[in-house]
Amino acid sequence: MKVYFYWLTCVFMVVVLPGCQDQKKSDPIIAESFEAAAPLYDSLLQITGNNLADYPHSLNPDGSLKFLQIDEWTGGFWPGILWYMYEYTKDSKWKEEARKWTESLESNQYNTAHHDIGFMMYCSYGNALRFEDNAQYRDILIQSARSLCERYSGTVKSIQSWNKRKSKGDVNVWEYPVIMDNMMNLELLFYAAKVTKDSSFRHIAINHALQTMKNHVRADYSSYHVVNYDPNTGTVLNRQTLQGFSDQSTWARGQAWGIYGFTMTYRETGDLRFLKTAEGMADFFLDHARLPSDKIPYWDFDAGQEGYTPDWDFDPERFTEIPRDASAAAITASALLELSTLTTDEHRVMKYKQGATAILETLASDTYLNTQGDNPYFLLKHSTGNLPSNNEIDVPLIYADYYYLEALLRYRKQLNKEKT
Template sequence: MKIFKKQKLRAVILCSLVILISISWIKKEDDFVKKSFQTAAPLYTQLLKVTNGNFKYYPHSLLENGSIKYYNIDEWTGGFWPGSLWYMYEYTKDQKWKDAALAWTNSLETNQFNTNHHDIGFMMYCSYGNALRFDQNPKYQEILVQSAKSLTKRYSPIVGSIQSWNERKSKGDINTWEYPVIMDNMMNLELLFYASKVTKDPTYKEIGIKHAEQTMKNHLREDYSSYHVVNYDPKTGKVLHKQTLQGFSDESTWARGQAWGIYGFTTVYRETKDKRFLNTAIKMADFFLDHPNLPADKIPNWDFNVGEAGFKPDWDFNPSKFKETPRDASAAAITSSALLELSTFVKGAKRKKYNNAAVAILKSLSSDAYLNTDKANPYFLLKHSTGNLPSNREIDVPLIYADYYFLEALVRYQRKQTK
């Protein structure tokens, strides 16, 4: 009997130690989440202070003189600032962030009628879509449905895609893009799936699926790297050009474009359960994570093939301008958020691979190398993003969408830990 009691006592002690170690491990794992949100709080408090009441201009990045670079209400990144505030509220439960998020979200109301470009999904779903999770205002649903209607006005059944930009010249004025479709457009499809769910009208979803199919068909190479821009003939639907605007060369892989694809196809699979889209997300993610040029900290250079032989840019690239190849923290943040969701749709080694990669990226981004712990600027959370290097714009700067997807990924990670 004494031996049995001793064995039972040892078992209880062992179980207790395992539980304590597990709790300690989880706490250590969550430290980077806490650190990131604590770093964001004073920065965003300051950003709210300087933008207070100025609801026509949305913080986007920094200018060379250190002042805030704003975009107008009708430009593509307006929804990321209120969206970031919603994630601040979700994590902290502090009413201050909710009040600010509501104010900035409501400021975007007129954008529901914006048909000038494809980015209305970014603008309205990242703001109003997040708002609906905390405030079931029926007006928000109406605004999102109207936003989806506006987006569908850019759809052509001949092309089978939503036109991203209006007619424009390609980089270097080599070609005219009459009907350009960019990989980024995959991110706007979630708005269409939402509209079909709440209206019971399948039209929105059908357009989203068709666009995803055409992107899968024409934007991807055999190795599942991606083209940035595909230009179609609007009269016939024929592919005329496969090029880039923000990447190193037409045949290279722009890092953020690859990230948009991973995220976008993961979302389309969630909404359709069509294995074709899951397979595409998996293959694009594997290209990103397994690429030999991906740095050890998993924060990619702005293009996977920058400076490589065999990739010819149609712009004046001068590598001597940079001490080292610029990274793109925004591409990493988008990818980490996508991988956290993608990991829930696969099993075994793939699930472990994607989850571990997402966490590794988040830990890198929350390190002092990328997180603005040193107050390198007074307003934004992440450093070292690249917006459009070929146009000499936004090189090694903070970007509001990098912050948004980083915070989204941190919240997604936190949710997974509490399930």
């Protein structure tokens, strides 16, 4: 009788309550966020149709959809989002679209024009391989890693982010610029090392992380955005913060990239130096006096503060209210959830879990979550792309959505005590 009753109960849960997500523990913000996302991403799929050459990125000032092309850095986030939708819903329609958009990026495996191939290919093909045992996908990621390694210099011991170009404010020339964002591309190299057993990928990733730790991270664990090296000697020529308020200030998304990147690098290496750096950068973020009470950072922690002087055309009257950056918050939440599983400091375990949860709860509120139809396409509102260039200020951004969904899925796994 007990067995019969249990069987009836299971049938009831599956048939009557399909939204229970396999009876896993959950938090209302997870279900509400994915439910809010579905019609928005349906709209994106409808407007893109069979055009797989334009990747949704943000909104233009007139409210129209802003696309970027295959050679731009954000192309992998849209297919990655579709894989996350499939992971949560198990609805095959998301898988079909995710596969289609992922495969549209195939030619990028040979892209050596900049460092962003990790973003482009691992967020798409890397996620795809979690659901599809596809040898071609593995080969594409391996070739992508080889392409990324072509930008590595044994002299500088870093992967060059951008080609030689004029610097911020045209003060000098960036001979060999390396940016904090580049830490995010190392996961592709660690993957390639494991699959091929070729240690050179791992060697390059570790060297790059060590140099970033040494030259981008300040003594207080804040960070510079750009470090410019002499390609002939590896000497640091100068340090700047291109997308921040001032060269000495802390750009919020750059800090988020650092927390995430060093956390991932510690996961892949077990090197305590990377754990210490990830913890220091996370503590700087969470403990900062200017982090708002809702945990969503201003686009720069030091914007407009005494002692920080911008070398771009800053108009204080225009920004009477300093813009926030939901994308930095989403990236940080995802990173903190993983970091909470890696740190051995019990105080930090709780601190990072609570910090991530607080961020997610705010992002799930009507202030940041697009539940009122503020735009037809994107889930999160109020991100900042590049304020000094007057580009993408207080807009939705595709990568904010990507890392928010990733954070929610990591949160759900932790609630269910699954490996994240």
